Amino acid sequence: MKKLPLSGIYITFILFVMYLPILLVIIYSFNENKLTSVWSGFSLRWYGELIRDRSMFEALRNSVILAAISAVLAAVIGTLGAVGMSRAKLRGAAVMEYAATLPIMVPEIILGMVFLAFFSLIRLPFGMTTLVIAHTAFCVPYILLLVKARLAGMDKSYVEAARDLGAGELRAFFDITLPLIVPAVVSGMLLAVAMSMDDVIISVFVTGVNTNTLPIKIYTQIKTGVTPKTNALCTILFLITVIMGGLSSVIGSERKSRVKADKNKEVIN
Amino acid sequence: MKAIKRDKRAAIAAVLPMYIFTVAFIAGPLIYMLVMSFLVRDESWGITNELTLRNYLHILEPVYLETFKQSLRLAFITTLFTVLAGYPAGYFMAKLPPVWRGRCMMLLIIPFWTSSLMRMYGWIIVFRANGSLDSILMALGITDKPLKLLYTYPAVAVGMIYALLPFMIYSVYASAEKMDWELVEAARDLGASRFRAFLTVSLPLTMPGLYSGIVLTFIPSMGLYFIADILGGNKVVLVGNLIQEQLMRVHDWPFAAALSVILMILTTLFLFFYRKLSHSDKLEGLV
Numbered sequence: 001m002k003k004l005p006l007s008g009i010y011i012t013f014i015l016f017v018m019y020l021p022i023l024l025v026i027i028y029s030f031n032e033n034k035l036t037s038v039w040s041g042f043s044l045r046w047y048g049e050l051i052r053d054r055s056m057f058e059a060l061r062n063s064v065i066l067a068a069i070s071a072v073l074a075a076v077i078g079t080l081g082a083v084g085m086s087r088a089k090l091r092g093a094a095v096m097e098y099a100a101t102l103p104i105m106v107p108e109i110i111l112g113m114v115f116l117a118f119f120s121l122i123r124l125p126f127g128m129t130t131l132v133i134a135h136t137a138f139c140v141p142y143i144l145l146l147v148k149a150r151l152a153g154m155d156k157s158y159v160e161a162a163r164d165l166g167a168g169e170l171r172a173f174f175d176i177t178l179p180l181i182v183p184a185v186v187s188g189m190l191l192a193v194a195m196s197m198d199d200v201i202i203s204v205f206v207t208g209v210n211t212n213t214l215p216i217k218i219y220t221q222i223k224t225g226v227t228p229k230t231n232a233l234c235t236i237l238f239l240i241t242v243i244m245g246g247l248s249s250v251i252g253s254e255r256k257s258r259v260k261a262d263k264n265k266e267v268i269n
Numbered sequence: 270m271k272a273i274k275r276d277k278r279a280a281i282a283a284v285l286p287m288y289i290f291t292v293a294f295i296a297g298p299l300i301y302m303l304v305m306s307f308l309v310r311d312e313s314w315g316i317t318n319e320l321t322l323r324n325y326l327h328i329l330e331p332v333y334l335e336t337f338k339q340s341l342r343l344a345f346i347t348t349l350f351t352v353l354a355g356y357p358a359g360y361f362m363a364k365l366p367p368v369w370r371g372r373c374m375m376l377l378i379i380p381f382w383t384s385s386l387m388r389m390y391g392w393i394i395v396f397r398a399n400g401s402l403d404s405i406l407m408a409l410g411i412t413d414k415p416l417k418l419l420y421t422y423p424a425v426a427v428g429m430i431y432a433l434l435p436f437m438i439y440s441v442y443a444s445a446e447k448m449d450w451e452l453v454e455a456a457r458d459l460g461a462s463r464f465r466a467f468l469t470v471s472l473p474l475t476m477p478g479l480y481s482g483i484v485l486t487f488i489p490s491m492g493l494y495f496i497a498d499i500l501g502g503n504k505v506v507l508v509g510n511l512i513q514e515q516l517m518r519v520h521d522w523p524f525a526a527a528l529s530v531i532l533m534i535l536t537t538l539f540l541f542f543y544r545k546l547s548h549s550d551k552l553e554g555l556v
Contacts, residue, residue, distance in 0.1 A: 007364060011362060017431070018434075020395070021387075021392050021394070022380060022388060024391045077287050080283040081288075083283050084279075084285075085280070087279065090281065090284060099292075100290075105488070106533055107533075109509040109513065109529075109532075110492065110529045110532060110533055113302065113512055113526070117298070118297065118298035118302075197384070198382075198385060200385075201493075219495065231390075237384055238383055244382075
């Protein structure tokens with residue numbers, strides 16, 4: 001235990017560097033000055049201006065709608081896919097799984113380019129629809145991988161028992177499998193929402209002229225000139241992230257302790 | 270027999286949405302990209318149906334080769350520094366008492382979840398002339414005028430390392446946490462120095478995590494064009510920036526497709542070597 005100080009100092013240093021840029025953005029969001037580089041006193045002025053900015057609200061609304069729809073679609077596609085593949089050996093399943101997880105394996109820029117070209121080929125108008133398809137594509141892998149891992153650790157005899165007792169395929173899925181994999185689905189969805197809310201690269205390629213998401217808006221501002229309003233917006237987004245992260249870890253740990261409790265019960269019985 | 274058949278039908282029904290989505294929106298577009306890379310661009314905009322190898326020959330021109338070289342160099346630098354900074358962090362974290370391990374993970378996850386734009390914007394505040402870094406260095410008397418670090422190569426490198434460091438830390442942590450620490454103790458009991466015990470026991474056992482970390486930093490660092498864009502101005506051009514420029518400004522889509530194909534081949538080769546080296550399909554710490 002005597003070695004702890006040095007490693008402790010190092011970890012603290014790394015964490016400090018990790019938070020440094022975030023803290024700076026937050027601090028400067030309370031800057032009264034219009035110039036982001038000069039500090040001239042504490043103020044909440046930019047938060048007020050942010051609230052009055054309609055285009056920001058529209059971007060926020062778009063981002064939330066986009067993240068919600070993509071996460072739900074990805075959850076349905078990914079969960080069913082993982083369950084289906086675990087139930088029977090299907091021809092070509094390995095290839096399909098590889099293809100489905102490609103979106104998190106290839107550089108994002110390629111995905112953006114590919115979608116841009118493909119959507120213009122099939123003449124799909126750029127906007128919310130194209131954004132949803134693209135975001136769903138890179139959200140599916142997270143859910144697929146998490147649910148697959150969960151299923152691999154699951155006792156198959158529960159489902160078999162239910163089927164032996166006469167439950168139909170659907171009934172067995174909703175009564176047995178689904179409750180057991182819900183934690184994986186939920187944490188996959190939270191991850192998907194976080195990824196969708198953060199994505200710039202792919203979104204820039206597939207969005208329409210009139211559809212702004214928050215990251216696109218921030219990106220444009222950073223490129224063309226920031227105002228302290230950008231800082232305020234980033235700070236609010238950061239708070240949402242922290243709350244979501246906190247929630248997901250609470251859900252995760254509760255589940256874990258419940259699983260542990262169940263295991264203990266099994267041992268006692 | 271009938272039950273098995275019915276099970277299989279149910280399984281097929283379940284995977285159907287995924288199969289359709291994957292074929293229509295992932296395999297389809299990727300194949301289209303491959304085809305397009307062999308087509309000729311139209312005079313002003315769009316493509317014609319003529320086949321050519323010109324787009325690939327185009328890449329061999331010195332300007333574009335240089336871009337690939339610069340991208341690969343930056344990816345190597347980024348990976349090297351994330352290993353140097355991230356390996357000890359992940360390794361030390363695994364040695365912490367369980368309560369602190371959880372807290373550290375939580376503290377690391379928050380910046381990782383935070384918008385990458387916000388974090389890059391924070392680095393602008395650090396690097397810009399008379400920004401935070403300059404103020405501190407000048408106050409300490411280390412430098413006497415602003416360094417003008419923003420829009421330089423080092424700024425881009427720092428941004429990349431910063432963005433990808435968590436992946437390395439998680440990967441190393443994931444395999445160091447699973448490691449049997451009693452083996453290290455045994456080595457120490459048998460007279461190995463702390464350093465030697467690390468080299469012969471800990472390092473080989475955490476290799477899978479290190480490999481995963483390298484893959485997870487090297488691959489994205491080839492494609493993160495917006496970091497080069499934000500922190501490098503127009504001074505640092507990576508393959509990603511080149512693709513973006515060809516798509517959005519020059520409108521030479523076939524050339525952009527050819528560049529993407531090459532970038533994808535490089536990525537796949539890298540993944541292939543990773544699998545050969547580590548004998549594993551799983552990326553540790555990814556999910």
